[in-house]
Amino acid sequence: MANENTLTLIYTIGYLFFALCLIAPPTEFVSAGLTIQNVMSNYLGSEEFNFIYYHIKRSTITLLVHSLFPLGYYIGLGFFAPHLQLLTPWKTGSLWQIYLGLSCVCIIISSILAFWWTKKKFNKHPIAQQLELLGNGDSWRAVAASINIEFRRVDKFTTGTHGRRVIVTDSWVMKTSTYFVYVAHQNDIHLTLSKAEEHDTSYESLTAVQYLNFTVQGINPKLQPFTIRLNAFEFRDLKDKLSSPVRNARNIVIKQSLSDQFLEAFRQHISSNTVFRLPQGMEADTCIGCMQKESDVKLVKLCDNVEEGECVQCYCRPMWCLECMGKWFASRQDQTRPESWLGSKAPCPTCRATFCVLDVCKIAN
Ligand SMILES: [Zn+2]
Ligand SMILES: [Zn+2]
Ligand SMILES: [Zn+2]
Structure with a gap:
């Protein structure tokens, strides 16, 4: 019995690790091409060419793949720990039956949501809805086209890790996240330096680094505010790309690069x-x-x-x-x-x- 419990525990830790690597891929996974984006690259198309459509599709696929995790765990465990009788659900314990039910509900809800988003060529997707708000009467596709054009330019500012990237073009400030892309127009935002964190050693450079957090607050209250985070050394490049000043109400001292x-x-x-x-x-x-x-x-x-x-x-x-x-x-x-x-x-x-x-x-x- 003790041995079986250990096996279950090992499987659970392994599975959690695997799921985490897919949700937030470490650098090694990204360079090996083991990301949803890479596996699905044919369907997603080119990010460089069609930034907004790429991310609309990417977030939809990501939601669907992530919704499979709970059920995947259940089936895997069924093979790994036969004594739990998970593969014959009518014989297993009632807690596991509830778990199985919830896993299926999770997949069904995500599928309905994804289907709803894809209707009328993604008109209902949250990113499209956000662009609609930004369009001031123009369709979201017109806004998307303008963003796509600016994203193709080489002089944009980008920083951040895979999956959490900050992009500043001539007129847009954007941040990608797992299921969404935050977009704001440079003319309609207040950019505030909200927090600075000092870290003694950085994973990349082994020297003291300062990270700055900025809040991007749109003038339109219907738009969600978001934060962007970057290394203080990149602040100069960011400032060069911004058309409006950055508020530093708390007088945070920004460390400069050497x-x-x-x-x-x-x-x-x-x-x-x-x-x-x-x-x-x-x-x-x-x-x-x-x-x-x-x-x-x-x-x-x-x-x-x-x-x-x-x-x-x-x-x-x-x-x-x-x-x-x-x-x-x-x-x-x-x-x-x-x-x-x-x-x-x-x-x-x-x-x-x-x-x-x-x-x-x-x-x-
Ligand atoms: Zn010069
Ligand atoms: Zn001299
Ligand atoms: Zn000379």
Whole structure:
């Protein structure tokens, strides 16, 4: 008897583990392709091309597959522990009969729900209903088309694990979850930094990390608010993609990434250097690093290093913006000793003349 109980326990733990791996697949499962999405990829189509339809189908299938778990457990246990007589339900205990009944009810309800959702080409699906609310009179398909187009762009912001992804496009903020995709329009939301969590070691990088939680609250009260969670280092990228400001009512201090911290120190140092005036008739070009900002720094040897291997005058015309110059400078340093960076040197990205932080001048307008 004791032996049979142990077997039942082992089976139960194994089954729970298996079910959990399907509900929230660990990285190993995802890379091995053992997810519902992968197995059903033919039916689901391409997420890249048809984001909304993909997730409508994915959530429906997921619901159906998950509803099979209780019955799957029962049948498996029937083979594993024959003494319980589960495969002959009329002979087994009444508790197991109730369990079997509930498992079947679970499948029936999910099937009815899934069938209801698929009616009229998914018009009744919760995601479609949500888009209908966002459409302000337009059909949900029009909203879906606009989201699909923006999702195909390469410059969207994405973060998060498989199944819980945050996506920010030019006009939409979205989060995927097991049975739903939360969608909000950038113009109609209040984004609030609600919580920060510090973790000493991260699974990925083994250094202290800070996670930020944001609440996305739509102006339309019928839309469900949702939270998005990301590493503090990604905050800058998120902010670049958002058109409205992030509220930080609780004044949470956001940790910056090393390169952001360095850029700030770099900028501060350079603001105390002498400014460089462009000669008459000369105009600043676009920075050749980012192709976006105007070049606004010039390397002029100002420090008093004269020894061999020390700073030399650079004769290049201004071609870089301060951020790109700062990033270049940081990339040439010993990455394990960030405290030494500001006191070190780097070659000019164009002519290789050595310079230090004292030799970088802001260009005066
Ligand atoms: Zn630049
Ligand atoms: Zn140069
Ligand atoms: Zn120097």
